[in-house]
Structures are given as C-alpha cells and as structure tokens.
Amino acid sequence: MRQLIAGNWKMHGLAGQLPEVLGIATSAEAASSYADILICPPATFIARAAVAAAGRMAIGGQDCSAEAQGAFTGDISTAMLLDAGASAVIVGHSERRHYHGETNEIVSAKAATASHAGLLTIICIGETQAQRKAGETFSVCDDQIAQSLPDGMNLAATAIAHEPLWAIGSGRVPSSQEIVDVHEHIRKCLVARFGADGKSVRILYGGSVKPDNAREILALPEVDGALIGGASLKAADFDAIVRSAGPRA
Ligand code: PGA
Numbered sequence: 072m073r074q075l076i077a078g079n080w081k082m083h084g085l086a087g088q089l090p091e092v093l094g095i096a097t098s099a100e101a102a103s104s105y106a107d108i109l110i111c112p113p114a115t116f117i118a119r120a121a122v123a124a125a126g127r128m129a130i131g132g133q134d135c136s137a138e139a140q141g142a143f144t145g146d147i148s149t150a151m152l153l154d155a156g157a158s159a160v161i162v163g164h165s166e167r168r169h170y171h172g173e174t175n176e177i178v179s180a181k182a183a184t185a186s187h188a189g190l191l192t193i194i195c196i197g198e199t200q201a202q203r204k205a206g207e208t209f210s211v212c213d214d215q216i217a218q219s220l221p222d223g224m225n226l227a228a229t230a231i232a233h234e235p236l237w238a239i240g241s242g243r244v245p246s247s248q249e250i251v252d253v254h255e256h257i258r259k260c261l262v263a264r265f266g267a268d269g270k271s272v273r274i275l276y277g278g279s280v281k282p283d284n285a286r287e288i289l290a291l292p293e294v295d296g297a298l299i300g301g302a303s304l305k306a307a308d309f310d311a312i313v314r315s316a317g318p319r320a
Pocket of ligand 1: 234238277298299
C-alpha cells in the first residue's frame with residue numbers, strides 16, 4: 072500500500088502562499104514512485120492550487136456538503152470541489168465536529184456523498200485527552216468508525232485519519248507503541264466490518280507530525296500515511312516529511 076501524505080491547510084492560504092504549493096508539488100513529483108501526496112487548502116484556494124500543482128500532486132477540500140446542490144448558503148458540494156480541480160476531501164475533522172457541531176451522522180452522510188462522487192475521502196476520528204486517560208480510546212474509535220463510516224463506500228479510496236485531539240497543534244504525540252496499538256485496533260475493526268476489503272482502507276496518523284518525528288511515525292506498522300496541519304504550510308517542512316515516507320509492503 073502506498074503511503075498517503077496529506078496536508079490540511081485549515082484556514083490558511085492566500086495568493087502569497089502559491090510558491091509553497093509549487094514547492095510542495097516539486098517534492099510530490101520527486102516522491103511519486105513511493106507515496107501519494109495531497110494538499111487540502113481552503114475552498115477559495117483549491118482552483119489556483121490545482122493549476123499550480125499541474126497534476127504533480129492531488130488537491131482536496133477540507134469539507135463538503137452531504138447535499139448535491141440547493142439552498143445551503145455557504146456550503147460546498149462535491150461537484151464544486153471536482154469542478155475546482157479537487158480529487159479528495161477531508162470529512163469529520165475534529166475542528167468541524169467541535170466548532171460546527173458535526174455529529175457522526177452528519178460526517179457519515181458527507182462521507183457517502185464524497186465517496187459516491189469519486190473523491191478520495193479522508194474520515195477523521197480521535198479521542199480527547201480525558202477519554203484517553205479513562206482508557207476509552209478504543210471504544211471512542213470503534214463508535215466513530217461504526218457511525219461515521221457509511222456502508223457502500225469505495226474502500227480503496229477511503230482513509231481513516233486517527234487524530235488524538237490532544238495531539239493536534241499541541242506539539243505532543245502519542246508514543247510509537249500507542250500509535251501502533253490504536254492503528255492495529257482500527258484495522259481489526261475495519262476487517263471485522265468489511266472483511267478483506269477493510270485492508271484496503273488507509274489508516275493515517277494525525278496530530279503534530281513534524282519533520283523531526285515523521286520518519287519514526289511513518290515507519291510504524293499500520294501507519295499508511297499522515298494528515299499534517301501546521302507543518303504542511305511550509306514547503307521545506309512538508310518536503311522533509313514527504314522524504315520520510317517509504318514504500319510499504
Ligand atoms: P497539526 O494538525 O499537524 O497542526 O497538529 C493536524 C490536523 O489537525 O489535521
């Protein structure tokens with residue numbers, strides 16, 4: 072399975088940052104034999120980023136509507152993402168769940184729409200610090216997978232991003248063993264539900280992935296890539312992370 076190194080630019084991305092997109096596209100091209108590279112800029116920046124990327128890497132959205140079109144002010148449909156040049160989308164990021172009240176049910180509907188539209192779909196899950204301390208990490212992940220991942224998705228174009236909430240933007244990461252334990256658990260959960268097809272879903276780690284810890288994280292079993300926030304904004308940082316990826320069995 073090829074690793075997926077995905078950047079989530081969150082609410083960053085103005086014309087002045089186009090050189091970063093160009094720099095990242097150059098790294099992506101160099102890594103094309105062993106990894107898939109994706110950048111998810113804000114919706115207003117997707118079309119320009121897609122032109123700058125010129126097919127050297129994928130461009131994605133950070134959210135999409137579950138609806139096809141209509142009176143949904145401010146929302147962005149999957150057709151609009153495709154039209155702008157995106158081929159992927161993140162759904163259910165913890166910031167969407169937290170600031171926009173997105174429930175598992177909403178995330179599941181978005182994921183179904185995205186997958187049916189042919190977009191590579193990254194579904195985010197993750198536990199809070201309190202849940203981890205209470206030993207609930209596995210059960211929280213089980214519930215989120217059961218309820219945010221709809222039936223009928225194209226599993227080969229689906230990724231689960233496990234992002235412990237307390238690791239996002241904090242500079243803190245779980246130990247390698249903790250990452251492996253959760254990812255192995257997620258894999259078991261996927262195989263229990265989907266059979267052998269559950270093996271084709273990529274499981275990404277997210278939360279404070281940086282140039283100095285990427286090599287260790289990306290070498291772990293069942294880590295099929297990473298979802299990167301802050302360190303994806305600078306081409307030099309992102310390049311160092313991309314170079315840490317490698318071919319997987
Ligand atoms: P971070 O963000 O890499 O800045 O911790 C990760 C994410 O929120 O996807």
